[in-house]
Amino acid sequence: MLDALALLKTRRSVKIHELKEPGPSADEVDTILSLAIRVPDHGKLAPWRFIVIQGEGRRKAGEVIARAFQADHPQAQAEHIEAERMRLARAPLVIAVVSRAAPHVKIPEWEQVLSAGAVTMNLVLAVHALGYAAKWVTEWYAYDRRVVEALGLAAHERIVGFVHIGQPAAMPEERARPPLSDIVTRFE
Numbered sequence: 716m717l718d719a720l721a722l723l724k725t726r727r728s729v730k731i732h733e734l735k736e737p738g739p740s741a742d743e744v745d746t747i748l749s750l751a752i753r754v755p756d757h758g759k760l761a762p763w764r765f766i767v768i769q770g771e772g773r774r775k776a777g778e779v780i781a782r783a784f785q786a787d788h789p790q791a792q793a794e795h796i797e798a799e800r801m802r803l804a805r806a807p808l809v810i811a812v813v814s815r816a817a818p819h820v821k822i823p824e825w826e827q828v829l830s831a832g833a834v835t836m837n838l839v840l841a842v843h844a845l846g847y848a849a850k851w852v853t854e855w856y857a858y859d860r861r862v863v864e865a866l867g868l869a870a871h872e873r874i875v876g877f878v879h880i881g882q883p884a885a886m887p888e889e890r891a892r893p894p895l896s897d898i899v900t901r902f903e
Contacts, residue, residue, distance in 0.1 A: 722844055727887050729848035731805045734881030738769065738807025743845055747880075748810075751838035754830055758819065762827035763834045763875070766811040766866055773804040779865040780856045802856065806879035810838060811857075811866065814873045831875045838878055848883035851876045 739747060748765055756762070768776055781800035785791060803809045812835045816827035835851060842849040856862040857874040868874070 722840065725886075726840060726843045727848070727889070728850050729883045729887060731850050731852070731879045733884040734806035734848060734850065734879055735884055736807050736881065738881050739842070739845060739847055743847075744808070744810075747838060747841040747845065750841035750844075751834050754833035754837055756830050757826055758822045760815075760819065760822060760827060760830075762815045762817070763831040764813045764815060764872075765838075766813060768803055768809040768811060768877075769807065773809060774800075776803050776862075776866065777801055779862050780859075783856065783859050783861045786861075799856075802854065803877070806850070806881040808880040810878045810880065812838065812875040812878065813868060814875050815869075815871070816873070817871050828873075828875075835875050835878065842878070842880050847880055848886065850879045852879065853877070 744767060748767075751765075752761070752763075777800040780802050781796050784799040785796050788795070812831060814828050814831035816824040816831070818824065819827070839849045839851055853874065853876045857877065863872070863874060866874075
């Protein structure tokens with residue numbers, strides 16, 4: 716039990732530009748995804764899926780992001796367009812977590828979305844357990860239909876976040892958290 720507590724105590728988000736090569740191996744990615752799916756899933760709907768973006772796929776997806784950005788910002792400078800093009804190439808591996816929440820006779824959509832959030836958190840913890848670092852972000856392109864359609868999402872699917880994964884250049888210090896007395900109400 717102590718190992719699990721130590722894992723939870725030491726997990727930190729690392730800045731994307733501090734995530735370096737090498738990323739996880741193919742077997743490690745399979746392990747990460749296998750652990751990620753061990754979450755509450757009322758009705759066993761698996762209301763989530765993953766898009767693994769690595770290698771040249773990071774640049775291909777980046778081209779779609781850059782085109783969408785340039786279409787919305789025709790006056791954008793070349794360096795800004797290039798920054799958008801490199802969004803998914805900043806870390807060795809990016810895993811997009813997709814919520815597949817849909818109407819169901821017994822299970823509300825909000826519960827399915829929470830399951831997708833739990834999958835994402837488990838993914839981040841599995842990455843940490845294997846000695847890598849991660850940053851979970853949801854940036855503008857997660858909501859852009861041109862980008863999500865290029866990634867193969869159906870109309871009802873939504874990106875919960877992009878998890879950037881790699882070797883940490885350095886682990887950040889613990890940040891201040893609110894005291895429990897500020898965030899916990901006890902009803903005894």
